[in-house]
Amino acid sequence: MNITVEKQPNCNASLLVEVPSDTVQSERNKIVKTYTSQARIQGFRPGKAPRKVIEKRFGSSITSELEERLARQAFEKAMTEQGLKVLDFGRPADFKETPDGSVTFRSQLTLAPEINLPDYKGITITAGSAEVTEEEVEQNLQSLRERLADYSDIEGRTATTGDLAVIDYTSTLDGTPLEEALGKPVGYLSGREGFWIKIDEESFLPGFAAELDGCAAGDEKEIKVTVPEDFPVAELHGKELVFDVKVKEIKEVSLPELDDEFAAKVTGGKGLDELKTMVEQQLGVEKQRQVDDAKVNQIVEHFNELVDFELPEELVREETQSQADSLVQRGVQSGMSEDEIAAQQAEIFATAGMQARTNLKTNFILQEIARVENIQISDAELVNHLATVAQSRKESPKKMIKQLQKEGRIPGIRNSMLVGKAIDFVLEHANVEEASASTEDQEEKS
Known part of the structure; x- marks a missing residue:
């Protein structure tokens, strides 16, 4: 089997395959033999129908299966021998059989970007404090009072x-x-x-x-x-x-008085001290999330400044549309009218496009780090994760997993988990410096 790969811009490639006649004939014989053993044709005992009868009755199906087999073998060979990282093999086309019995066909591939990773261990990032102050608790309690005013x-x-x-x-x-x-x-x-x-x-x-x-x-x-x-x-x-x-x-x-009666209304029966504890805990969780998000954002910014590479345009279009849909949804939730959204369509898609490229670049970089560091998601980790999600949704894990498989979403979930693991790896090996008070104030303003 002779394979020629012509790489093109934007992570595309053209794959041309030539399959020698002996390989074509060997694969066709295997398929015909299977059909012969399984076919039930009137007038012939099972497995005894002549080859010509089988080929005439099932000719189109045999040809279709032959093309699928040859394409699958070509794709596997292209990846192993030429080291291609293929995101989408496309649909094989232009199957032609030459007079000597050999077969040629081509396919348009979408390749993963070629990435030269920068140093990803020891990145210096700053992290604010997740400690909750008394002033923050009081401010939150004041907001609660204002809501019930x-x-x-x-x-x-x-x-x-x-x-x-x-x-x-x-x-x-x-x-x-x-x-x-x-x-x-x-x-x-x-x-x-x-x-x-x-x-x-x-x-x-x-x-x-x-x-x-x-x-x-x-x-x-x-x-x-x-x-x-x-x-x-x-x-x-x-x-x-x-x-x-x-x-x-x-x-x-x-404003209502800040007392046990007020706390009971807010909490469903708990006292003021318990309300303050609940507020402090909630603020602590939120501040820790903000600290973690800030770390991840610094990692993303670091990689996107140092690394640039071509992206598959089809993925860019899909991610841009997804980001635009999210922006529109947030606009609707904030009270924007259809006319207001339509008037800002150009700005929405410009913002969505920039975010899409950032997201895709970061995703590919982290996938490459996972590959280099042999970071993987085991089947057990995947199942445990899905079971946790199902439990949070109060759904049957088996039913939910079956539905996800039917929708083809399992690989995407596994990839998201892999990217998360890669981020954790980078953060574990980062040089984390405590942000000064002035730095935190500046970040909040920005």
Whole structure:
């Protein structure tokens, strides 16, 4: 069997196969013999039908099975003899039989990227502290109080810091309605009716809520705000927006007392000390997750800065679509309308494309590290993982695994576990430095 591989850009390759006539005939004979032994043809005893009868009756099936066998043998030989790392062998095509009985065919392959790994042991990363402070516990308890607060209409005074205002508003840019000026939807910036806003510096846009201090129900006011540089809509950075605001209601916030009665409402019967312990534990889990995520992000950034290689375009397209779908879903959950999402389609796909390439590069790098370090996922590990997932979903493990097999998702799950193991390996061999307080503050701001 003669195999020629022509590598092409973007991890593609063309595979041309020539199978000598003796190999073709040998494989055909094996297939015909199997059909002869199993076929039930009227007028002949089992296994005694003439070859010509078998070939005439099952000719197309024999040819199809022969092509499958030859293709499978060619693929195996290509991987073993030429060291190809194949992601997808494609569909063999252009089968041709020459006068001497030999067969040729070709297939379009998708190859794994060729990667020159950088040093992946001893990478220096910084890690913040997962320790929970008393201040953080108090802030969380305050947030719980605010969620259970009572709101009452204010009479006899104007609004002040900490109150809530219910407002109607519209916005303009250089005298033109904002959406008209930009030529696309901008969500809540363009205007709202019955919008609730807390009067403090962190609400809405910087400086907006402060202008409501001293207002009363029925007041109308023009508020000018300069859009900050970190605002999601880049076209508005540094622009001055003018809001025409009508104050409909002013409400006073009454927070519940932080006591055992409050704790019982939140926890279903536990006391204040137990609530504080629960809050501290939850914050500890969340902070540890953030620390772990920050470590992984540094590893990803490190590899993507040092290593570059071609990626299979089909995988890039699939991952880009997946990332775009996720961005759209998050947009819908945050309250974006279909028109707003459609207006930002180009930005969504640009962001999704960049994230897709980062994800794929990282995945391939970690798979290569796993190969070099002989990191594997055993069948027992896979089954245990799937059983844990099934238990969390309150499903039958056997039923869930069978469904995953039917959907062809088991290899992807195994690969995800392998990548996770590779990340753990890199982190175990990393040089972890404790982040200073100023570094942690900067990371939180970014």
